[in-house]
Amino acid sequence: xxxxxxxxxxxxxxxxxxxxxxxxxxxxxxxxxxxxxxxxxxxxxxxxxxxxxxxxxxxxxxxxxxxxxxxxxxxxxxxxxxxxxxxxxxxxxxxxxxxxxxxxxxxxxxxxxxxxxxxxxxxxxxx
Numbered sequence: 436x437x438x439x440x441x442x443x444x445x446x447x448x449x450x451x452x453x454x455x456x457x458x459x460x461x462x463x464x465x466x467x468x469x470x471x472x473x474x475x476x477x478x479x480x481x482x483x484x485x486x487x488x489x490x491x492x493x494x495x496x497x498x499x500x501x502x503x504x505x506x507x508x509x510x511x512x513x514x515x516x517x518x519x520x521x522x523x524x525x526x527x528x529x530x531x532x533x534x535x536x537x538x539x540x541x542x543x544x545x546x547x548x549x550x551x552x553x554x555x556x557x558x559x560x561x562x
Contacts, residue, residue, distance in 0.1 A: 436456055437458040437459065437460055438458065438459050439458075439459050439460050439461040439466075440461065440466055441459075442468070442544070443494070445543060445545075446543065446544040446545070449544055449548070450468070450470070450544070453470065453473075455470050455471055455472055455473060456471040456472065457469060457470045457471065459490075460524060462523050463522070465489055465523075466491050467487050467489055467490065467523055468487070468488045468490055468544065469486070469487050469524075470485065471485050472484075473485065473486040475507065475555060476552075476555050476556050476559075478509060478510055478511070478559050479507045479510065479555075480508045480509075480510055481505055481507060484504060484505060484507065485504045485528075486501065486548075486551065487501070487502030487503070487523050487528050488544065488547060489502070493544070494539060494543075496537075497537030497542070498542070498544065498547040499533075499534055499537070500532055500533055500534070501530075501531045501533065501554065502523065502528040503528060503529045504523075504526050504528045504529070506518075506520075506527070506528075506529035509558070515558060517531065517533070518530065518531060518532070533550075533554050535550065
C-alpha cells in the first residue's frame with residue numbers, strides 16, 4: 436500500500452485497529468487517506484466502499500466530509516441530500532457534504548471515522 440506522506444502514530448494505530456487496508460495518497464495537490472473495503476450499514480446498495488478522507492490541513496486543521504467509491508444509494512430509493520462527485524486517483528468518489536464544529540484538542544482521524552459511521556446510520560433515522 437502506498438504511503439505518499441506520513442500520519443501520526445496515533446492515526447496509524449487507529450487505522451490499523453480497523454483491520455482494513457489503507458493508504459496515504461497525494462492526488463491533484465490534495466492529501467488523502469483511502470480506506471478499502473470500509474463496511475457500509477444495511478440499507479445501501481453497497482456493502483463496502485473505498486472511503487476517502489481529505490487531510491490537507493490535518494492536524495491541527497479540521498477534517499470534514501466523507502468520500503465514497505462506488506457511490507452510495509439507498510435501497511429504498513429515497514434521495515441522499517448534499518452529494519456531489521470528485522475524482523481521486525482518476526476514480527470517481529461521491530462527496531457527502533457533512534460538517535461539524537472541529538476541535539483540534541478533541542477530534543482526530545479516529546473520531547472523524549466514527550462520525551462518518553454515524554452519518555451513514557443517521558441517514559435512515561432522519562427520514
